[in-house]
Amino acid sequence: MIRDYISLDEALKIGKEAKYELDMEDRIFEINTQYAVGKLSAEEVLSPKDYPAENKSAVDGYALNSKYILSASSSNPISLKIIGKSEPDNPFDGVLRDDETVRILTGAKLPQGADSILMDEDAIVEGEYLKVNKNLRPFQNVSFIGEDIKKGERIISRGEIISPAKLVALLETGIRNIKILDLKIGILSTGNELLSGKVKNTTQYLLIETLKKYGYNPINLGIAADDYEDLISKLSKEKTDVLILTGGTGPSENDLTSEFVKSTGKILFHGIKMRPGRTTGLGIIDGTPVFIISGLPVASLMALENVIDPLIRYWFNLEPIRDQFVKAKLNRAVVNTLGFRSFVRVKLNENYEAEPLKVTGSGVISSIINADGILIVPENVEGYSEGEEVNIKLLRC
Numbered sequence: 129m130i131r132d133y134i135s136l137d138e139a140l141k142i143g144k145e146a147k148y149e150l151d152m153e154d155r156i157f158e159i160n161t162q163y164a165v166g167k168l169s170a171e172e173v174l175s176p177k178d179y180p181a182e183n184k185s186a187v188d189g190y191a192l193n194s195k196y197i198l199s200a201s202s203s204n205p206i207s208l209k210i211i212g213k214s215e216p217d218n219p220f221d222g223v224l225r226d227d228e229t230v231r232i233l234t235g236a237k238l239p240q241g242a243d244s245i246l247m248d249e250d251a252i253v254e255g256e257y258l259k260v261n262k263n264l265r266p267f268q269n270v271s272f273i274g275e276d277i278k279k280g281e282r283i284i285s286r287g288e289i290i291s292p293a294k295l296v297a298l299l300e301t302g303i304r305n306i307k308i309l310d311l312k313i314g315i316l317s318t319g320n321e322l323l324s325g326k327v328k329n330t331t332q333y334l335l336i337e338t339l340k341k342y343g344y345n346p347i348n349l350g351i352a353a354d355d356y357e358d359l360i361s362k363l364s365k366e367k368t369d370v371l372i373l374t375g376g377t378g379p380s381e382n383d384l385t386s387e388f389v390k391s392t393g394k395i396l397f398h399g400i401k402m403r404p405g406r407t408t409g410l411g412i413i414d415g416t417p418v419f420i421i422s423g424l425p426v427a428s429l430m431a432l433e434n435v436i437d438p439l440i441r442y443w444f445n446l447e448p449i450r451d452q453f454v455k456a457k458l459n460r461a462v463v464n465t466l467g468f469r470s471f472v473r474v475k476l477n478e479n480y481e482a483e484p485l486k487v488t489g490s491g492v493i494s495s496i497i498n499a500d501g502i503l504i505v506p507e508n509v510e511g512y513s514e515g516e517e518v519n520i521k522l523l524r525c
Contacts, residue, residue: 133399133406135507136434136469142397143410143439148417150369150444158307161298164290167308168343168446173284175301178274183238185214186271189231190251191242194264196226205261210253214239229258238270245269277301287446289343311444313339314368316349318359318375318385319423323351331374331428338429341524342437342449354384356391363413370440371416372432375423385420389413401507403470405430410439417443426496430471433524452522454501456482462503463511473499474520482520499523 134142156170185191192208200206208229214220216235224230224241232238232245244264252259277283283297284290287309290298298306315335321327329351339346352362354376363371376384386398389411398409398420404427409420417439421431441448456474459481464470474482475498485499501520505511512518 133401134397136400136402139397139400139408139410139435140438143417143435144442146396146410146412146417146443148412148443152309152444155310155369156307157310158305161295161304161306164298164306164308165292165295166340166343167290168311169284169286169288169290170307170309172282172286173298173303173306175277175279175281175283175297176303177301178279179277179297179301180271180273180275183267183273184271185232185234185236185238185245185269187245187247187269188234189245189247189269190229190258191220191224191232191239191245192229192258192260192264193224193226193242194244194266194268197260198263200260200263202261205252205259208258208260210256210258243267243270285447287441287444289447289449309444309446311344311370311440312347312366312368313344313440314347314349314363314366314371315339316359316362316371316373317351317423318354318373319351320354322375322423323353331423331425334425335372335374335428335432338432338524343446344440356388359384359388360392368416370436371413371418372436373418373420374428386411389418389420393418400435401468402430402434403465403468405434405471406468408435410435426473429496434471449524451524453519454480454522455517456480456501456520457517458503458512458514459483461511461514462505464505464509466510467507469507470505472503472505474501474503476500476520482518 191214197206208227210231211228212220212230214230214232214236216233219237220230220239224239230239243266246260246264247269250262277297284294315332317329317332322329336346336348347366347368349362349365352358373385386395386409389395393411393413395409395411400406400408407422408431411418419436421428456476462472462484473485475485476482501522503518503520
């Protein structure tokens, strides 16, 4: 039975003071960069070179000397002889004279003698000649050396989740292999009702897929009966860096998971003044952090996002996930219980009006699938009025 609830800030403080440390070298692996998306980078990666490595065309068009066409206009077109073509895999090898031009494709090297590109839509071609009826700025439509990424510029921070966009930067700058951090997070569900199939174990799969999005390596440890021996048996199957136990932790239940952690290790805290997720706790068993959380989907997701993930990232010195916020007006009032931090799921419309979904009910799946964001109501706020402008944290996944 939970007797003393603490604030979310207190829980995070206690978790951080636990100073959990791990021999990280055993968790670092080098992989081919093309398979790195979604993984945690184990190193800070700096660009080994400028990108682009040379001045390139940013458009399809014609390369020319902007100074020569300075007086060009619709009433005074200037003709340039087309003497060749420059392509990304076959650049023009000569030097342009002022009265010459070459056809150039996007990404192709800017020829010597040229300093700007006339776009295709502005080009008038008559036989072997290009008629130019407008002037250009020097280096107009040109991508400069290092304009995109400079040599020595940081591409990825240590502990950052490698995104598809960062993958492009890594490959374009010639980084073919990268070290990634493989953190194993074990998830063990508890409950006879799950073993019997009377209740579907959806929470375990929700946690597994969310942990993947956070860059971790989730390990499905299965389901344990409401029995100490079965818990020990399931936990002994595979060594993980962090454990998450779901179920058997509510105020009205037999509190199996917290009692198990107490008897085999120690409890650091159990019970947080937050809704959903108030039954969240943290303990240590044989040096391994063990989170005990609700087996209900919404509560488990809030525990993961607001307690488990921040502490793991602190312990392992990982790059924090940057949450995104938008301002919206509430179309219905929200009431809070003073002393509790509430995470209210909301649906946003095209006018950025926020409709609060069910505040209570940690197992209400529709409040996840219909939500676009979360309204965080602080402990000292009784609620928000209809029409009030509030900050909405967009859902991470």
